[in-house]
Amino acid sequence: MSVVLQVREQKVTAEEIVPLLANYQLLPQLLREIIIDQAIAPYTCTPEEQEKACQAFYIKQRLKTEAERQAWLHGRGMTAEQILKLVTRALRLEKFKQATWKNEVDAYFNIRKPLLDRVVYSVIHTKDSGIAQEIYFRLQAGEQSFTELAPKYSIGPEARNQGIVGPVELGKLHPTLAKLLMVSQPGQLLPPTPIDQWFLILRLEKILSVELNEATRWQLRHELFTNWLEQQVAELKPINHNQEAANFEHKE
Template identity: 30%
Template structure:
């Protein structure tokens, strides 16, 4: 091999550097959302914000400068933006202006005010009428795509040869349960998929449930704890959110 051919050989990985580009444009960002199939999701969220703003205009729901200031101070404290320099650096990192940030806070406040206006007075009656729907359960999950794998995992767990956490970290294909050792949190039973609701009815805490087939695959569940219905502040907030989302969905159906 000649010296010239050595000089023109394929560069090594260490010699290759990412190509330099200018700042990404809004068009490039939109194209990314399209080819990663996220455009519909982001569009739906943008439409929700637009509906909130328009409905608040109709109902004369507004945000005062004082409310914006309080919410902005709370945001800065939460994100440890304790001075103007830190706040400006954060805005630059997020590639947004101070006006963009303020509008985001305003929409959050408008959304909460609209929720309260529409449904805050209905929570108690709704809860009493639908009390059975507000049983909650803390549960863990392992999700796999193959029934044979699911049955083997259940057999291993019931034999005590491995912990649920170990098996979830190794096998679960669901992002949340795969990263958290199987634990997926506390959920209202009424919000779970019908197949799962039916399978966990009457199950005792700690019991490993046979694989449940859904469109996502085979779910192996363990109920960690049952919670009796109670109208705590956290449950009240969740009900308010559920009622609001249901209202938004109903508006979508009527406009379709």
């Protein structure tokens, strides 16, 4: 059995690599990276893109001179060609995303928009239903405000912000909370609502509708890519070490 890696006194053979990756839960990530490399293989970068990416990388690493760069490469056992492949990988991946999903983003945006919209809302968390009702009646009657009540009664982090949360994407909130805010009108006070172990008193303050700009397109392409990648990995998911080895050798 050939030794491919030695860590102090431990020698790791080629046959042991895949079981070790599985034991440390690193095999799925390895499969993801191999799948990505296969997907972006047809895509290249222009000399200008390569130069810009390399310069940005060396600036980030604070390598100002050629001697410093060569010493850095030597210390990590890497070549300039390997660095070039590394620093242009993100660019090639973005080209793959654009080419693969450029015609799907608009339709996907229409599906995702309700949960991409951001909201600002006031909330008070409490585990006591009686206190929740009392807070609600005070707010409803205008006797006190969220600004006054949240720091005193709320157990959530909003207590430090006078009860204000956001702006935050609806899709990042608890599903029940998101649904309540989606059907609310700005300024509408909602009665205490049980969510998990909490009672929430809510008031929607503002809705910030998302626009299909370049930043949103990038986010949606990334979501589509992530969904695709996880599906690819799931199809290769090994059920035992022997199968893991077979999958690994196949991808190689």
